Amino acid sequence: MFGFSEMQSSASTLFSAYASLAASMMLVRSMANEIIPNPVRSYIQSAIHYLFTPLSTQLTVIVDEHCGLTRNQVYEAAEIYLGTKISPNAERFKVHKTPRQKNLNISIQKNEEVDDTHQNVQLKWRFVSVEPQDRHTGEKRFFELTFDKKFKEKVLSEYLPFVLAKYKEIKDNDKEVKLYAMNCLYDYDEGGGGGVWGSVKLEHPSTFETLAMDKEMKKAIIDDLERFVKRKEFYKKVGRAWKRGYLLYGPPGTGKSSLIAAMANYLKFDIYDLELTNLYSNSELRRILVSTTNRSIIVIEDIDCSAEMQERQLGNDSSNTKLTLSGLLNFIDGLWSSCGDERIIVFTTNHKDRLDPALLRPGRMDMHIHMSYCTTQGFRLLATNYLGLGDPHRLFGEIESLIENVQATPAEIAEELMKSDDADIALGEVVNFLKRKKSEANNIEEEKNLALEAHDNKQKKTSGAEKEAKRMKTEKIANRTLRNCMKRSTRGRRHRMP
Numbered sequence: 001m002f003g004f005s006e007m008q009s010s011a012s013t014l015f016s017a018y019a020s021l022a023a024s025m026m027l028v029r030s031m032a033n034e035i036i037p038n039p040v041r042s043y044i045q046s047a048i049h050y051l052f053t054p055l056s057t058q059l060t061v062i063v064d065e066h067c068g069l070t071r072n073q074v075y076e077a078a079e080i081y082l083g084t085k086i087s088p089n090a091e092r093f094k095v096h097k098t099p100r101q102k103n104l105n106i107s108i109q110k111n112e113e114v115d116d117t118h119q120n121v122q123l124k125w126r127f128v129s130v131e132p133q134d135r136h137t138g139e140k141r142f143f144e145l146t147f148d149k150k151f152k153e154k155v156l157s158e159y160l161p162f163v164l165a166k167y168k169e170i171k172d173n174d175k176e177v178k179l180y181a182m183n184c185l186y187d188y189d190e191g192g193g194g195g196v197w198g199s200v201k202l203e204h205p206s207t208f209e210t211l212a213m214d215k216e217m218k219k220a221i222i223d224d225l226e227r228f229v230k231r232k233e234f235y236k237k238v239g240r241a242w243k244r245g246y247l248l249y250g251p252p253g254t255g256k257s258s259l260i261a262a263m264a265n266y267l268k269f270d271i272y273d274l275e276l277t278n279l280y281s282n283s284e285l286r287r288i289l290v291s292t293t294n295r296s297i298i299v300i301e302d303i304d305c306s307a308e309m310q311e312r313q314l315g316n317d318s319s320n321t322k323l324t325l326s327g328l329l330n331f332i333d334g335l336w337s338s339c340g341d342e343r344i345i346v347f348t349t350n351h352k353d354r355l356d357p358a359l360l361r362p363g364r365m366d367m368h369i370h371m372s373y374c375t376t377q378g379f380r381l382l383a384t385n386y387l388g389l390g391d392p393h394r395l396f397g398e399i400e401s402l403i404e405n406v407q408a409t410p411a412e413i414a415e416e417l418m419k420s421d422d423a424d425i426a427l428g429e430v431v432n433f434l435k436r437k438k439s440e441a442n443n444i445e446e447e448k449n450l451a452l453e454a455h456d457n458k459q460k461k462t463s464g465a466e467k468e469a470k471r472m473k474t475e476k477i478a479n480r481t482l483r484n485c486m487k488r489s490t491r492g493r494r495h496r497m498p
Contacts, residue, residue: 059152063143070290070340074160077167078143082114082125083107084170090114105174118159123147175268177202182278182288196291202271204261210385211262212255212378212410217369221259224367225267229342242341245332245364249352250371253409256348259371260299269344270296277305282327289331295342303347304354325356333363373407376400382410386417387426395427402434406441 065075083106086093092109108114110129117123123145130140147155180197208218228244235242248256264271272292279285292298332345347365349355359365374382379399383389416433420426 057148057150058146059149061145061155063145065141071293074164075141075143077164078125078145079107080167080170081163082116082127082143084166085114085116085125087115118162119154121147121151121154121159123155123159172268177264177268178270180270180272180292182273182275196288197272199270202261202264204258204265206258206261207265208262210381211258212374212382212385212414213259214372214375214377221263221367221369222266225263225344228344229267232341241333243343243345245366246344246346247352247360247365247368248346248348248371249350249368251350251373251409253411254371254373255410256371259369260297260346260348263344263346264297267295267297267344272296272298274298274300276300276303276323276328279323281323282330285323285327286331290339292340292343294340297344297346299346299348301348302350303359304349304351325358329358329364374403374410374413376403378410379403379413382413382417383427386414387421387423389423393423393427395424395431399427399430399434402431402438406434406437408434408437 063075063078064072066072086106086108090108090112092112094107094109095104097104108125108127110127112127114125115123116125124147126144126146128142128144132139145155178199179202180199182197208222211218224244232242248259250256260271263269270293274288276285279288289298347359352368360368380392380396383393383396412433413430416429417426419429
């Protein structure tokens, strides 16, 4: 009984002490709210929370998909590299492969994580995708890379460069050349620099081996391309943007598009087909071109026709609201030309003489390549490609003799060679075509000569008639002058008569 009373007394004392402490705390809190300003109270609370919260040892690095207008190379590298690190126990991942690729492409799904180890450093990648807030903004995608804080320098200086190197190795081994177009409706490629460009894989089989072109010219182009891709440090040393400009000029059907495809297949460069007629301002041109990737070929076809758009305006005289020739030149070799490395710009035209001289100077169009009519060398290569002829055929002599005197494009010759798998029949078609072409050329020449002769005769008749009219006019004036003189002389004699 005594023990129980003692316990009651102790509990009562403890409760009283607690109540007194609580009341004191409430009084202190009330006084603090009145005396201490709110910003100071917030700071004190944060400091207390920080002191009694264990410090995190983890650091998270955010790798965004884009850096301004261009795609983040680290993001691109992580996307490819992590496909090789997905665990067999992963519950979800994406797989795709195109006909020309050697291996399956594997990538992680939204909110999935991938663990990695590099030089005893444990790392965790997580792919995050945020849906757009409205139709004017695109999907935001980024990677989160988490690791121990003490390895920060090692991750930034060694691990991420390692990821970039592995990415380049993977891309080089399984490179698929793509053809990009503005607002393309086909499969969109995430590596194309954003929603401006869409892409399809480049299926054009043209190579320098199959190109019907003069051997010396082909060698000159290949040597120029190889020298260009190896001179990164040289361009940096001399202070020039790492780019090269080519002008392909000549009549339609001489292989300009095939040469561009051969260049892309040789270098493994993507092609960006730029239609200037779809652009309305210099600012739009800059935005479009900056969104292209490095190691690419930018093609501007029929530049002589595109140049006609240079004065098209949208309502005022500002240079940003119209597409001008100076705007194009500024991207080719002005300040904007340094926005990207290892780029080739190819211009094509059927009429070189129509181009503004400002476009033709070195630094803009460094190498001018004349795409001529089919030559004897070109014909033999076409015959090998289309008919598999290793040795000269009995009709080669006649065909080559005709080719030297007839202007026929490689495309026209190739069309005739496709008419039969039998070499005799196909080459016979080429002979007949060239003879028709020669006959047509002779008829045109005769008509031209007749027209010139008729024109000359007309000029002679006109000239003779003009001379006769002039002689008669002169004679008429002389006769009138003589009559006037005679009249004045007669009047003079009458006045002198008595």
